Structure formats: structure tokens, C-alpha cells
Amino acid sequence: MKRNVLIIGAGGVAQVVAHKCAQNNDVLGEIHIASRTLSKCEAILETVRDKAAMKTDGVLKAHQVDAMDSAAVAALIRDTGAQIVINVGSAFVNMTVLDACLETGAAYIDTAIHEDPAKICEIPPWYGNYEWKKRDLCAERGVTAILGAGFDPGVVNAFARFAIDRMDEVKSIDIVDINAGSHGKYFATNFDPEINFREFTGTVYYWEDQQWKETRMFESGRDWDLPVVGTQRAYQSGHDEVHSLATNYPQADVRFWMGFGEHYINVFTVLQNLGLLSEQPVTTAEGQKVVPLKLVKAVLPDPASLAPDYTGKTCIGDLVKGVKDGEEVEIFVYNVADHKDAYEEVGSQGISYTAGVPPVAAAMLVATGEWDAGTMKNVEEMDPKPFFTLLDGMGLPTRIKDAQGDRPWNA
Amino acid sequence: MKRNVLIIGAGGVAQVVAHKCAQNNDVLGEIHIASRTLSKCEAILETVRDKAAMKTDGVLKAHQVDAMDSAAVAALIRDTGAQIVINVGSAFVNMTVLDACLETGAAYIDTAIHEDPAKICEIPPWYGNYEWKKRDLCAERGVTAILGAGFDPGVVNAFARFAIDRMDEVKSIDIVDINAGSHGKYFATNFDPEINFREFTGTVYYWEDQQWKETRMFESGRDWDLPVVGTQRAYQSGHDEVHSLATNYPQADVRFWMGFGEHYINVFTVLQNLGLLSEQPVTTAEGQKVVPLKLVKAVLPDPASLAPDYTGKTCIGDLVKGVKDGEEVEIFVYNVADHKDAYEEVGSQGISYTAGVPPVAAAMLVATGEWDAGTMKNVEEMDPKPFFTLLDGMGLPTRIKDAQGDRPWNA
CATH class of the missing domain: 3.40.50.720 (NAD(P)-binding Rossmann-like Domain)
Structure with missing residues (x-):
């Protein structure tokens, strides 16, 4: 219908x-x-x-x-x-x-x-x-x-469900999001910078041993060897799906890992340490109240503007570990997408x-x-x-x- | 009187x-x-x-x-x-x-x-x-x-004059400004950030071969071995005194060198490349007009606030080369100042x-x-x-x- x-x-x-x-x-x-x-x-x-x-x-x-x-x-x-x-x-x-x-x-x-x-x-x-x-x-x-x-959230939640359905018992869900593409700009975020940075400036919550644990952005990093995009470094980040998956599968550890290059981390670290990613207004010498994050958003490229020159691929997947018929098993459920193909089909990155x-x-x-x-x-x-x-x-x-x-x- | x-x-x-x-x-x-x-x-x-x-x-x-x-x-x-x-x-x-x-x-x-x-x-x-x-x-x-x-400008102009007065002919004046002190903050400028950054974002003019030449900040660097503070890397920067000294002593090359650590250069480079040091207003998604440099100034520490914890020394001097009695001569005229002494005397860094x-x-x-x-x-x-x-x-x-x-x- x-x-x-x-x-x-x-x-x-x-x-x-x-x-x-x-x-x-x-x-x-x-x-x-x-x-x-x-x-x-x-x-x-x-x-x-x-x-x-x-x-x-x-x-x-x-x-x-x-x-x-x-x-x-x-x-x-x-x-x-x-x-x-x-x-x-x-x-x-x-x-x-x-x-x-x-x-x-x-x-x-x-x-x-x-x-x-x-x-x-x-x-x-x-x-x-x-x-x-x-x-x-x-x-x-x-x-x-x-x-x-x-x-993510979304397809990766379905990836987790699919993997869990094939097991007798789930032990851990690690969601890994790697963008191995290149937009050719000095620095840009791939979606609204305001939302993008808000993801990274707070506490990073993850679920382990049936409880919420905390870390900070870029404190917990690990190299992942993935299909198509190869070995990529990713860091534990706060992400929506950790919160629903941990609620629906409390017996499993649930973590989210996002890939970042050294350059991204450097720019992010400078901005954060200077207080330029804050959502709280500051007052200039002239008395104007400005939310730093909104100005940073204004000077960064519009994510939509990156599309025409974006090349390379993304790989996003779930590494799910558990037990099947008494044996330890693991499965990586994933998708690889191509920036150029996306642009040619719908004009987006x-x-x-x-x-x-x-x-x-x-x-x-x-x-x-x-x-x-x-x-x-x-x-x-x-x-x-x-x-x-x-x-x-x-x-x-x-x-x-x-x-x-x-x-x-x-x- | x-x-x-x-x-x-x-x-x-x-x-x-x-x-x-x-x-x-x-x-x-x-x-x-x-x-x-x-x-x-x-x-x-x-x-x-x-x-x-x-x-x-x-x-x-x-x-x-x-x-x-x-x-x-x-x-x-x-x-x-x-x-x-x-x-x-x-x-x-x-x-x-x-x-x-x-x-x-x-x-x-x-x-x-x-x-x-x-x-x-x-x-x-x-x-x-x-x-x-x-x-x-x-x-x-x-x-x-x-x-x-x-x-600088000021005492260094007098340093140049003093050295030149001891020579028959002046060939070059290199002014070197090294702050080997430490304020203990992630990042801060030593005076008004707005003026500080404005010095570095434009063309760097220097005087050589009796004409104005141009470079960009951090493109021309050199190690200087100086009294008290030792070997320090400094970069050609635009500075007021180059403009009067070159006018008054057009026969001499006149250059200004300012010391910067890798960390300072990194933060500066990130801010500049993102457009956050611009004096031209940008408009946020909410329609607010903001001059990025004024916001950066607002988030950085007040230079005056650095004084109580500032330690270490500055060395600022002029290396003047010329000819005296037919011989090539050079002299370094300089001052060394101490941050802590300054604070104890007048409450400033x-x-x-x-x-x-x-x-x-x-x-x-x-x-x-x-x-x-x-x-x-x-x-x-x-x-x-x-x-x-x-x-x-x-x-x-x-x-x-x-x-x-x-x-x-x-x-």
C-alpha cells in the first residue's frame, strides 16, 4: 500500500x-x-x-x-x-x-x-x-x-541483531566506522559540525561487564584490519546505538569505534583545548555573546559541499563475538560504500x-x-x-x- | 623639569x-x-x-x-x-x-x-x-x-643605532626576539591576541638588497645561538621596526625573527587554516555576524593572567653586521629579562x-x-x-x- x-x-x-x-x-x-x-x-x-x-x-x-x-x-x-x-x-x-x-x-x-x-x-x-x-x-x-x-545508528543495529540471531549467546558487539575517503580540504566534518563535535566533547559511555563505563574521546584507540579499507586506527566514541543495544542485550559488551587520522585529532584537540567547541556562550571584548561551536560551524566547509571531490570508500561494520554450539565464534557484518558512486547517483557524499x-x-x-x-x-x-x-x-x-x-x- | x-x-x-x-x-x-x-x-x-x-x-x-x-x-x-x-x-x-x-x-x-x-x-x-x-x-x-x-619596536631600534654608530658601514640588522619562558597554559599569547595574531596572518615584509621582499609566517626559520636562553628557533615575522630601520638605513638588510615552539606553530596553523584568525566577520547559521579573531581572543587566557605563574627568561637583541676600518665586524646588542623578577616588581609578566x-x-x-x-x-x-x-x-x-x-x- x-x-x-x-x-x-x-x-x-x-x-x-x-x-x-x-x-x-x-x-x-x-x-x-x-x-x-x-x-x-x-x-x-x-x-x-x-x-x-x-x-x-x-x-x-x-x-x-x-x-x-x-x-x-x-x-x-x-x-x-x-x-x-x-x-x-x-x-x-x-x-x-x-x-x-x-x-x-x-x-x-x-x-x-x-x-x-x-x-x-x-x-x-x-x-x-x-x-x-x-x-x-x-x-x-x-x-x-x-x-x-x-x-549508525540503524543498519549497524540490524547487523548486531543478524549476528546475534546466528549465535546461542552474544558476548560482545564492537561497531567500527571507518571513512577512508578524502575530501581534499584542510579540514571538514562529514555532517553538521555542531552535531559532529558534540559527539566527541563529552564523556564517552560504553557498556562492559553489564555496566556503563566511561572514557574520553581519543583515549581508547585500536587498529582494525578491515575489508577493502585495510588497517585503520579507530577510537572509542559515544554513539546512540550503544545505548539501545546495551539495553536490549545487557549480557554483551557494547562499544563503538570511529576512525580518525592524526590530522583530524590534532585539529579537534586544538579546538577543544582552546574552548572553541563549547556550546556555552562566551562574551567578546566588545560585549557580543557568541557560542564558539556555532562560529566553528560557520567557518568550516558545508558538508554537502564536499561531495563533488570526495573520493575513496567507507567501511562500517559490527564485530560480534559469542558462542554457538559450545564454540567461541565471531562474525563481522559490514558494508563498504564509495563516495564517488554516491555522488554520481544522488549528488551527495x-x-x-x-x-x-x-x-x-x-x-x-x-x-x-x-x-x-x-x-x-x-x-x-x-x-x-x-x-x-x-x-x-x-x-x-x-x-x-x-x-x-x-x-x-x-x- | x-x-x-x-x-x-x-x-x-x-x-x-x-x-x-x-x-x-x-x-x-x-x-x-x-x-x-x-x-x-x-x-x-x-x-x-x-x-x-x-x-x-x-x-x-x-x-x-x-x-x-x-x-x-x-x-x-x-x-x-x-x-x-x-x-x-x-x-x-x-x-x-x-x-x-x-x-x-x-x-x-x-x-x-x-x-x-x-x-x-x-x-x-x-x-x-x-x-x-x-x-x-x-x-x-x-x-x-x-x-x-x-x-621591539623601541629598544631594538636603539640597539641598531648603537651598533651602527660603532661601524663605518652597516650591512645587515637582524632583530631576534626569543621568549624562553613558560606560562604553563595549553596556549596563550603574551599580549593582546588580536594584535598578536594580526602580526602573523599577513605578508611578512623584510628589506634585502635595498628592496622590500615578501615571505609568509613560518616559511623562513633559523636556529639562533643566544646568550642565556641558548639555541632557539626563530622565524621571520612582520614587525614595525623593520619599516623604520629600512627607511633610515636603506643600505642595510633588515629582518625580524621571532621565536616559536612547535606547539605554538601548530595551534596557530590550525586556527589560521580554519579561518579563525580572520578579522572579517562571518555569519553563523543563526544569522549572527561574528569576527572570528574576536572570539578567539575571548576564549584565550587574558595575557595579564599569565604573570603569576610565568617563569623563565626572554632574550631580545640585534645582530648587526658591517665594516669597521676595512674589516667585516658583527655585534649582538641585547637584553635578557626574567618573567618572575618582572612579576615580583610590578605584578606583570x-x-x-x-x-x-x-x-x-x-x-x-x-x-x-x-x-x-x-x-x-x-x-x-x-x-x-x-x-x-x-x-x-x-x-x-x-x-x-x-x-x-x-x-x-x-x-
């Missing part, structure tokens, strides 16, 4: 979402996109038309909305007849958009956890601070909400591509009913197989590597 | 100036200090009283003034009966303060070149863009203006100390008539010997090192 989609947001990920919705509008129906700035939405739809991405004739329309205004979002859902909302706006708008879905009955899908602009790194599990407080209400009203359905394709697959599964849970779920609570099947055909094939070799997940 | 002094500015250098004026108020008369923020002036006078620095009973008074308002400065000069103005305010106020001196007949002394907030690194010689345009008017009205009478003592010596020479030129002069145009004699007794002794050994300048 076709279901109209409303995309919230107009950044690099929203562009990927729009293209992928268009490519699948035989399943998804009308495509609406809304953000604070109408012209940004229109620019995205222009790229969709340029690539002739619409699979069948259909509605493709831009709207202006303040996503912090729940009533305005609800009105737009009603006006557009949207039955699925894909929220890829700023991480600060999750709760107002979710409220609008609860109000209207539309299904809700997002790709990152809610954040309060004034707080960094709240107490674990992070989902407990905001989203999960609405879980009972979702169930009561039969509203489907699929949380964290990007790549690989990081936006990996984040933007999965929520569209999730939306299609909601539309077909397979993931239409009628309540709030994290991705590891859903069947991963139809998700992988869709992603295989949408540009993000899943592979596995274990004692039996390296092959497609369903080979 | 006692002459009342008006100090413009209330930063670290102004504090040193106030203490040194107080210690010499038998020559200088009343001491007035004025800046935009009255409380900063009062705080400085409080430290003067704490140290019982006044040599004889006398007036010590704080005032509020906007130094960008020439008429207000002139009115304050008249109100206070000031006959000498020591301008150690922001480099942006030189011309308005100089105009007030031209208006009232008071002698003018500063320690750094005038700067336009909107411009970085103008065409050489820098003094020609602003100060020297008023030279004829100074002469016409008989107003003494001693430009650049800090340490060594960089402020070396910058703040010399203009007071210059003021005393104006008061005694020895440097009361009745026109505009750079320091190398004045007799260096009475200047050195005063500085020897004020905490900044001059030494020389040549083929005959290392000794006081007058030994």
Missing part, C-alpha cells in the same frame, strides 16, 4: 532521502519535503528532477516549516496526507516532530538521537532521556516509531549516502507492513532480513566475514 | 608603565591613566599603591576615556595638565591620540604602529600609511612624537615588562629635554646612550657580545 512521505530537513542526508524516496515512489506515494528554509528544499527537489529519479509519475513538493513547532508539523502532516515522516532535520527537533506524529497517527522514523542544544552527553542510556519516555504513548495510540534508522538510504528502506518496510510495529522500536528489535534485502538493491549491500570467509549476508 | 603624564590604556603593558612612572614621579610629576573601562585603570593604580611604588608624594589618578574620540582625549590632556602622553592602548587608537597631542601640544609616545581594524598587513613602509603623514604637522607645531618606543619600561624611559628623556625633539621621530633617530643608561637602572640592562666578548654596553 502506497504511503505518502514527509521528509523533515534539507541537508545532505535529506537530499539522499529525497532521491531514494523518488526512486521508490511506487511504494511510497507522494513525496513532501519541509525545512525552515524553503529554498533549500526546492534545491533538493531540483536535483531529484535533474536525475529523473522519480520511478513513476507522482507528487514531489517543498514546504516551509519550523520543526521546533509541533503544531505546525502536525498541520503539515494533515495537509500533505503524510503517513510516514522521515525526520532527518537537526537533532534538536526529534521530540517536536515525534509529538506531531503522535498527534496525527503518522509513522515516525529518524536517524539520530534527540539532543538538547544546551546539554552535551547526558546520562545513559541516552534514549531514556527523551524518546523512550514516549514509548508507552506510541503503543497506546498504535503509532509506529522506528528510532535511529540511519546507518558517501557519509550522507549511508545515513540517508536506510531510513527510506525503513519507510518502505513500514509501508509494506513488515516494520509497521504500531509502537516505538529501535532497529535491533525489528527483523533485519527484509531490511538487508532492500538495502542490497538500494546501494548498500550487506556482507559478512567469518571463519567461513567473506561473502554476501545471504550467500 | 617635572612633566605630568597621561597613560592611555589599562592592559598588562599599561600596568608596567604606571609602576615605572610611579617609581620615577620625581621626574615625571602627576600620573594619570585613562581607558574605556575606569575599573581597569583603578585596578592598576591599586597595584601601584600595593607596591608603594610612588617615589615621592604625588597625584595618581584614573579616568575614563574613549581613545577613539580625539576631542575627548584632548579635553582630558587639558584637564590633567598632561605634557606627555604614553599611549599603550589598542593599536587602533594611535592616530586619534596623536591628533589630540597635536591639538594640545603634549608630547606623544607609543609602542606599536597604528592599525586599521579592517586591514591586515598594509603596504610597506607601514609607518608611511598613518603616523609619518603627520610628521610635517608635528614639526610645524613643535610637537614631540616618539614612535615605537617599547622594546616579562613580555609586558619589556614593552612597558622603555616608553617610561623615553618619557623621562622627553621630560629632561634629551629626547624632546619637537618633531616626530623613530627611536633610531635619537641618541641611544641616555636611553640605555636609564634602562640599565630601570630593570632592562643592555649588553653587547662581539669578538671581544660578552659585557655591558658601556663596559
Whole structure:
């Protein structure tokens, strides 16, 4: 059954979402996109038309909305007849958009956890601070909400579930995110610098020995030997999926590792030590109040601008260890994506591509009913197989590597 | 003859100036200090009283003034009966303060070149863009203006003159400024970060083969083996005194070298490459216009706050090469100062100390008539010997090192 989609947001990920919705509008129906700035939405739809991405004739329309205004979002859902909302706006708008879905009955899908602009790194599990407080209400009203359905969180949660389903007992889940691509700039972040840096400036929480443990960014590093991208150094980082996986699989250690080069770490360290990554305003000699992180965001390249010159590949996967038939086993479930391929298909770089394709697959599964849970779920609570099947055909094939070799997940 | 002094500015250098004026108020008369923020002036006078620095009973008074308002400065000069103005305010106020001196007949002394907030690194010689345009008017009205009478520019100009006076022909002047002290912070500048970074972000001009040549900061580095501080790496930097010395001694090569550690260069390079040292405003996503350099200044430690924990020494000197009696000769004229000694005496760190003592010596020479030129002069145009004699007794002794050994300048 076709279901109209409303995309919230107009950044690099929203562009990927729009293209992928268009490519699948035989399943998804009308495509609406809304953000604070109408012209940004229109620019995205222009790229969709340029690539002739619409699979069948259909509605493709831009709207202006303040996503912090729940009533305005609800009105737009009603006006557009949207039955699925894909929220890829700023991480600060999750709760107002979710409220609008609860109000209207539309299904809700997002790709990152809610954040309060004034707080960094709240107490674990992070989902407990905001989203999960609405879980009972979702169930009561039969509203489907699929949380964290990007790549990480999202596909990596499904990777974990897939691996765990093949074992009798899970012992550890290590999620590794390596971007071995090159954008050719002195320094840039791959998505909104404000959100990007906020991930790294607070406490890094991880789950070990059935309890939350803490470290700091770049304190815990390890070399990983991975398919295609080779040996890469990655550091324990705070990440959304650690908080849901640790809650759903408390018997397993859960850690997230992100790859960083020396140059990135150096620039980050300088900015952080100088106080330039702070979300708290400082006052200049002239009396102007400025949030340093917002200025840093303003001087860095727009992540979307990196796409045309981005080359190289990403490798994101889960190393899951456990026990099967009394034997210790391990499996690496992963995807490799190519920046240039992503740009050629949808005009975006690989990081936006990996984040933007999965929520569209999730939306299609909601539309077909397979993931239409009628309540709030994290991705590891859903069947991963139809998700992988869709992603295989949408540009993000899943592979596995274990004692039996390296092959497609369903080979 | 006692002459009342008006100090413009209330930063670290102004504090040193106030203490040194107080210690010499038998020559200088009343001491007035004025800046935009009255409380900063009062705080400085409080430290003067704490140290019982006044040599004889006398007036010590704080005032509020906007130094960008020439008429207000002139009115304050008249109100206070000031006959000498020591301008150690922001480099942006030189011309308005100089105009007030031209208006009232008071002698003018500063320690750094005038700067336009909107411009970085103008065409050489820098003094020609602003100060020297008023030279004829100074002469016409008989107003003494001693430009650049800090340490560098200032004492190093006198070092050059002293060395040149001992030769038949000068071939090169290399000014070397090494701060081998440690402030214990992750990163800090030794004086106003805004002015500090502005020195390094533009073209580095130097004078060689009787013409202006250009390089960029940190491109031209050299190790210097110096008294007390040992071997130190320094880099060619743009600096005021190169512009007057090259004009007054066009036959000599004139270069300025500033010492930097790897850590300083790394932080500077990151900030500059990201655009965070720009004096041009950028607009944040929220629409706020912010000058990056002003935010960087706001997050860095106040240079004055470094004083209590600063240890180690500075060495600043001129290596002058030339010909004497047909032989190639060279001489290094220099001073070594100690951060801790400076703090104990006047509550400031060594960089402020070396910058703040010399203009007071210059003021005393104006008061005694020895440097009361009745026109505009750079320091190398004045007799260096009475200047050195005063500085020897004020905490900044001059030494020389040549083929005959290392000794006081007058030994």
C-alpha cells in the first residue's frame, strides 16, 4: 500500500532521502519535503528532477516549516496526507516532530538521537532521556516509531541483531566506522559540525561487564584490519546505538569505534583545548555573546559541499563475538560504500549516502507492513532480513566475514 | 623639569608603565591613566599603591576615556595638565591620540604602529600609511612624537643605532626576539591576541638588497645561538621596526625573527587554516555576524593572567653586521629579562615588562629635554646612550657580545 512521505530537513542526508524516496515512489506515494528554509528544499527537489529519479509519475513538493513547532508539523502532516515522516532535520527537533506524529497517527522514523542544544552527553542510556519516555504513548495510540534508522545508528543495529540471531549467546558487539575517503580540504566534518563535535566533547559511555563505563574521546584507540579499507586506527566514541543495544542485550559488551587520522585529532584537540567547541556562550571584548561551536560551524566547509571531490570508500561494520554450539565464534557484518558512486547517483557524499538510504528502506518496510510495529522500536528489535534485502538493491549491500570467509549476508 | 603624564590604556603593558612612572614621579610629576573601562585603570593604580611604588608624594589618578574620540582625549590632556602622553592602548587608537597631542601640544609616545581594524598587513613602509603623514604637522607645531618606543619596536631600534654608530658601514640588522619562558597554559599569547595574531596572518615584509621582499609566517626559520636562553628557533615575522630601520638605513638588510615552539606553530596553523584568525566577520547559521579573531581572543587566557605563574627568561637583541676600518665586524646588542623578577616588581609578566619600561624611559628623556625633539621621530633617530643608561637602572640592562666578548654596553 502506497504511503505518502514527509521528509523533515534539507541537508545532505535529506537530499539522499529525497532521491531514494523518488526512486521508490511506487511504494511510497507522494513525496513532501519541509525545512525552515524553503529554498533549500526546492534545491533538493531540483536535483531529484535533474536525475529523473522519480520511478513513476507522482507528487514531489517543498514546504516551509519550523520543526521546533509541533503544531505546525502536525498541520503539515494533515495537509500533505503524510503517513510516514522521515525526520532527518537537526537533532534538536526529534521530540517536536515525534509529538506531531503522535498527534496525527503518522509513522515516525529518524536517524539520530534527540539532543538538547544546551546539554552535551547526558546520562545513559541516552534514549531514556527523551524518546523512550514516549514509548508507552506510541503503543497506546498504535503509532509506529522506528528510532535511529540511519546507518549508525540503524543498519549497524540490524547487523548486531543478524549476528546475534546466528549465535546461542552474544558476548560482545564492537561497531567500527571507518571513512577512508578524502575530501581534499584542510579540514571538514562529514555532517553538521555542531552535531559532529558534540559527539566527541563529552564523556564517552560504553557498556562492559553489564555496566556503563566511561572514557574520553581519543583515549581508547585500536587498529582494525578491515575489508577493502585495510588497517585503520579507530577510537572509542559515544554513539546512540550503544545505548539501545546495551539495553536490549545487557549480557554483551557494547562499544563503538570511529576512525580518525592524526590530522583530524590534532585539529579537534586544538579546538577543544582552546574552548572553541563549547556550546556555552562566551562574551567578546566588545560585549557580543557568541557560542564558539556555532562560529566553528560557520567557518568550516558545508558538508554537502564536499561531495563533488570526495573520493575513496567507507567501511562500517559490527564485530560480534559469542558462542554457538559450545564454540567461541565471531562474525563481522559490514558494508563498504564509495563516495564517488554516491555522488554520481544522488549528488551527495558517501557519509550522507549511508545515513540517508536506510531510513527510506525503513519507510518502505513500514509501508509494506513488515516494520509497521504500531509502537516505538529501535532497529535491533525489528527483523533485519527484509531490511538487508532492500538495502542490497538500494546501494548498500550487506556482507559478512567469518571463519567461513567473506561473502554476501545471504550467500 | 617635572612633566605630568597621561597613560592611555589599562592592559598588562599599561600596568608596567604606571609602576615605572610611579617609581620615577620625581621626574615625571602627576600620573594619570585613562581607558574605556575606569575599573581597569583603578585596578592598576591599586597595584601601584600595593607596591608603594610612588617615589615621592604625588597625584595618581584614573579616568575614563574613549581613545577613539580625539576631542575627548584632548579635553582630558587639558584637564590633567598632561605634557606627555604614553599611549599603550589598542593599536587602533594611535592616530586619534596623536591628533589630540597635536591639538594640545603634549608630547606623544607609543609602542606599536597604528592599525586599521579592517586591514591586515598594509603596504610597506607601514609607518608611511598613518603616523609619518603627520610628521610635517608635528614639526610645524613643535610637537614631540616618539614612535615605537617599547622594546621591539623601541629598544631594538636603539640597539641598531648603537651598533651602527660603532661601524663605518652597516650591512645587515637582524632583530631576534626569543621568549624562553613558560606560562604553563595549553596556549596563550603574551599580549593582546588580536594584535598578536594580526602580526602573523599577513605578508611578512623584510628589506634585502635595498628592496622590500615578501615571505609568509613560518616559511623562513633559523636556529639562533643566544646568550642565556641558548639555541632557539626563530622565524621571520612582520614587525614595525623593520619599516623604520629600512627607511633610515636603506643600505642595510633588515629582518625580524621571532621565536616559536612547535606547539605554538601548530595551534596557530590550525586556527589560521580554519579561518579563525580572520578579522572579517562571518555569519553563523543563526544569522549572527561574528569576527572570528574576536572570539578567539575571548576564549584565550587574558595575557595579564599569565604573570603569576610565568617563569623563565626572554632574550631580545640585534645582530648587526658591517665594516669597521676595512674589516667585516658583527655585534649582538641585547637584553635578557626574567618573567618572575618582572612579576615580583610590578605584578606583570616579562613580555609586558619589556614593552612597558622603555616608553617610561623615553618619557623621562622627553621630560629632561634629551629626547624632546619637537618633531616626530623613530627611536633610531635619537641618541641611544641616555636611553640605555636609564634602562640599565630601570630593570632592562643592555649588553653587547662581539669578538671581544660578552659585557655591558658601556663596559
